[in-house]
Amino acid sequence: LxxxxxxxxxxxxxxxxxxxxxxxxxxxxxxxxxxxxxxxxxxxxxxxxxxxxxxxxxxxxxxxxxxxxxxxxxxxxxxxxxxxxxxxxxxxxxxxxxxxxxxxxxxxxxxxxxxxxxxxxxxxxxxxxxxxxxxxxxxxxxxxxxxxxxxxxxxxxxxxxxxxxxxxxxxxxxxxxxxxxxxxxxxxxxxxxxxxxxxxxxxxxxxxxxxxxxxxxxxxxxxxxxxxxxxxxxxxxxxxxxxxRTRVLGNTYDKNNEITYGRGNLSFTSINLPRIAINSNGNVEWFFEELERKMELVTKQLLDRFQIQASKTVRNYPFLMGQGIWIGSDKLSIDDKIGEILKNGTLSVGFIGLAEALVALTGSHHGQTVESRNLGLEIVGFMRDYLDRLSQEKQLNFTLLATPAEGLSGRFLRIDRKKYGIIPGVTDRDYYTNGFHIPVYFPVSAYEKIQIEAPYHALTNAGHIxxxxxxxxxxxxxxxxxxxxxxxxxxxxxxxxxNHPVDRDPVCGYNGIIDDECPGCGRKEKDGPYKFERIRRITGYLVGTLDRFNDAKRAEVADRVKHNVQ
Ligand SMILES: [Zn+2]
Incomplete structure (x- = not known):
């Protein structure tokens, strides 16, 4: 059931x-x-x-x-x-x-x-x-x-x-x-x-x-x-x-319903931080002004989209609204508009490539220097403050998301590289880094990675990982x-x-780490028609093969370094 x-x-x-x-x-x-x-x-x-x-x-x-x-x-x-x-x-x-x-x-x-x-x-x-x-x-x-x-x-x-x-x-x-x-x-x-x-x-x-x-x-x-x-x-x-990563919990629209049940994210749109940083030519003040203009643009777009969603009726969502799954929908009739109860949902602004934006602004990312670490928190904190103020003003839930960017990480990069050429540490790889993550290729211990990324979790109330x-x-x-x-x-x-490697031999069913030879049955990949399965996590979801993934994500997986736990 x-x-x-x-x-x-x-x-x-x-x-x-x-x-x-x-x-x-x-x-x-x-x-x-x-x-x-x-x-x-x-x-x-x-x-x-x-x-x-x-x-x-x-x-x-x-x-x-x-x-x-x-x-x-x-x-x-x-x-x-x-x-x-x-x-x-x-x-x-x-x-x-x-x-x-x-x-x-x-x-x-x-x-x-x-x-x-x-x-x-x-x-x-x-x-x-x-x-x-x-x-x-x-x-x-x-x-x-x-x-x-x-x-x-x-x-x-x-x-x-x-x-x-x-x-x-x-x-x-x-x-x-x-x-x-x-x-x-x-x-x-x-x-x-x-x-x-x-x-x-x-x-x-x-x-x-x-x-x-x-x-x-x-x-x-x-x-x-x-x-x-x-x-x-x-x-x-x-x-x-x-x-x-996504989540809902706080509720500016209805303080009595600061809960997770029956709610969700209505839509989100992501901002390309490296682009703004490249255009700023190292002028941090201008960066923040431009970021504010982009926040205004994106939140207007989210509101436009919300108006379309709000004009729908219960009839358009026979299960979600008709069966009372969404909060408050049990009190509506089949031809009632859902705009009011949708206000319990969230409208989210995402961001991508904080690491590359910091390199463009200062020459180093937040894994490298304390200055960049502080500037990173200032940038993400600025976005969150903007959304909190707007939430109060509109009595809606505008929230901030550390975007996973399945497709965007490669797409933004390609557009920017075409326009600005190869900038070391910014556009020289095939992808922009997820949300606020330390770049996957940067060597850092597990402990340091956790310490550096943790403060961003408090700021990104629409989701993070x-x-x-x-x-x-x-x-x-x-x-x-x-x-x-x-x-x-x-x-x-x-x-x-x-994340850790999970391999499997589909022939004998061995599950674990397989290098060239299956520890279960001793066969090598080249011996037979069946390849070993290599399960990896791509933007949060598990995949058995990277063949179907875009080049940007394949490049990102290939670049990943392990984090020391000592
Ligand atoms: Zn085997």
């Missing part, structure tokens, strides 16, 4: 979608399954051990549901003493003997746990499989799906988290790495970050799975700009991410992997992930 919901929604909208509460959302389904299985096994045990009772399946079902109706108590993974007492009152008279009753109860409890775990595991396998094979009507493409989880500490929520991670670790079919969904594990102190936390075991498992499959990514609920919205017991106030590139197989050093994630958390990163 979760897959069908994603598929149906995809037919109504452009861009990817994200489930902000995968664990909380599916836990009630696990509870329902447990209740059903427990009741069935209770009946089986009674009919086997006390056949003379003549009790029927329907009788038992009714007795259990009567307990729920009268007292609100029911069999569950965390079986309450209150429920057990009520059950005993009803079942013991049928069984007659206290010892036999105890046996019956323990049989039903053990089997219910075992079978619920198995059904949940199968459901998660099915989900991962379906999300990698289903297609949406629009463009016959697999929907870009993301799921956020990690903070539900109920036994049912934990079972969902554990099994979706294990299904991802196992992989598809013959051990293939699943491309979808993108997993985001929410890290939170007191919930899963420290050894004494109830979901710490799941955080460890998430690290292990990510070290093998590149997902989950990690989001950090304690980063100050996320924590400010967090209300304990209200999972809708926990930040959630979509795909490779920091990657660390690890060499070798992190499965063989899970401690180092976990240390990188912990450093991200302690440094104020909002969203991060670790």
């Amino acid at each position: 979760a897959c069908i919901a994603i598929q149906s929604n995809q037919n109504d909208q452009h861009g990817g979608q994200s489930i902000p509460n995968f664990d909380y959302g599916l836990a009630p389904g696990v509870a329902k399954t447990y209740k059903k299985i427990y009741t069935a096994n209770l009946y089986r045990a009674i009919s086997l051990l006390v056949p003379e009772s003549g009790i029927t399946r329907e009788d038992i079902k009714k007795k259990i549901s009567d307990i729920e109706k009268s007292y609100g108590l029911f069999p569950s993974l965390e079986m309450s003493t209150e429920y057990k007492e009520k059950e005993k009152e009803v079942i013991l008279p049928i069984v007659g003997d206290e010892d036999i009753y105890k046996k019956i109860q323990s049989f039903a409890t053990n089997l219910a746990l075992e079978e619920t775990e198995k059904e949940t595991a199968q459901a998660m396998e099915g989900l991962v499989h379906n999300l990698n094979t289903m297609h949406s009507r629009a463009g016959a493409q697999t929907p870009f799906s993301s799921i956020n989880y990690g903070t539900d500490t109920s036994a049912e929520g934990r079972m969902v988290i554990r099994n979706v991670l294990l299904a991802t670790e196992a992989g598809l079919g013959n051990g293939e790495t699943p491309i979808f969904p993108i997993h985001i594990f929410k890290v939170k102190e007191g919930v899963n970050y420290n050894p004494e936390d109830p979901n710490y075991d799941l955080f460890k498992l998430a690290c292990r799975v990510s070290a093998k499959r590149l997902f989950p990514n990690f989001s950090f609920l304690d980063a100050p700009f996320n924590k400010t919205y967090y209300k304990e017991g209200h999972p809708e106030t926990e930040v959630a991410y979509m795909g490779c 920091t990657y660390v590139e690890l060499d070798g197989d992190p499965n063989k050093n899970l401690q180092a992997f976990e240390q990188v994630i912990r450093t991200m958390k302690e440094s104020g990163i909002g969203y991060g992930s670790v």
Whole structure:
């Protein structure tokens, strides 16, 4: 059902979608399954051990549901003493003997746990499989799906988290790495970050799975700009991410709805920072004036586009609006305009190539000098201030995005190189660097990269991500992997992930690092018709081959250097 919901929604909208509460959302389904299985096994045990009772399946079902109706108590993974007492009152008279009753109860409890775990595991396998094979009507493409989880500490929520991670670790079919969904594990102190936390075991498992499959990514609920919205017991106030970076949380339009549920980004447009920097001829003052003019132009364009979106009716979005997915749409009729409720969404300005812009302005990027680091924060801070002021003025949500730039990174570069020629450190590669990232070719330790990029996470409220590139197989050093994630958390990163090589031999199914020869079966690539698969992350999404990617992205992947974790 979760897959069908994603598929149906995809037919109504452009861009990817994200489930902000995968664990909380599916836990009630696990509870329902447990209740059903427990009741069935209770009946089986009674009919086997006390056949003379003549009790029927329907009788038992009714007795259990009567307990729920009268007292609100029911069999569950965390079986309450209150429920057990009520059950005993009803079942013991049928069984007659206290010892036999105890046996019956323990049989039903053990089997219910075992079978619920198995059904949940199968459901998660099915989900991962379906999300990698289903297609949406629009463009016959697999929907870009993301799921956020990690903070539900109920036994049912934990079972969902554990099994979706294990299904991802196992992989598809013959051990293939699943491309979808993108997993985001929410890290939170007191919930899963420290050894004494109830979901710490799941955080460890998430690290292990990510070290093998590149997902989950990690989001950090304690980063100050996320924590400010967090209300304990209200999972809708926990930040959630979509795909490779986007997010919604703050809400200037409606301060009572500073939540992640039912909202999204309406559109975004990116600014080419290197172009402005080249044109400034090193005049920083002029750079900021020109940047302000560009901000004005882009936000006007976003508003124009918003007017078009706002003129649509519920009828145009039968699932997204008709089924009440978008916040407030449940109160509208089919021919009502959606403009007012769309104001809960965000209009985002993106930027690309901060690194190259800094080189054009000062001769060095933010990985190289403190001066550039400060100027970088000034530039991005300037953009954020502009958008905050505009949000107040218009009572809309204008937010700032560190653009991933799937196509733009090469396109902007080509236009600029044609116009300005090759400028060292600016237009001499085939791509501009993502958002605020340190250039992928620049040698820097994992720790330094995290420290330099973290302050930008606080400024880019529409989305951000920091990657660390690890060499070798992190499965063989899970401690180092976990240390990188912990450093991200302690440094104020909002969203991060670790890149490492994941290779697979489609012939024998070996999964790990393959150089020339497959460690699984010893064959070499040139021996057979099948190439080894090399899974890499390109702008947040996993791909098995770079053949279909544009030259700019291929060049970017080839340039990446590993980050030392010592
Ligand atoms: Zn092999």
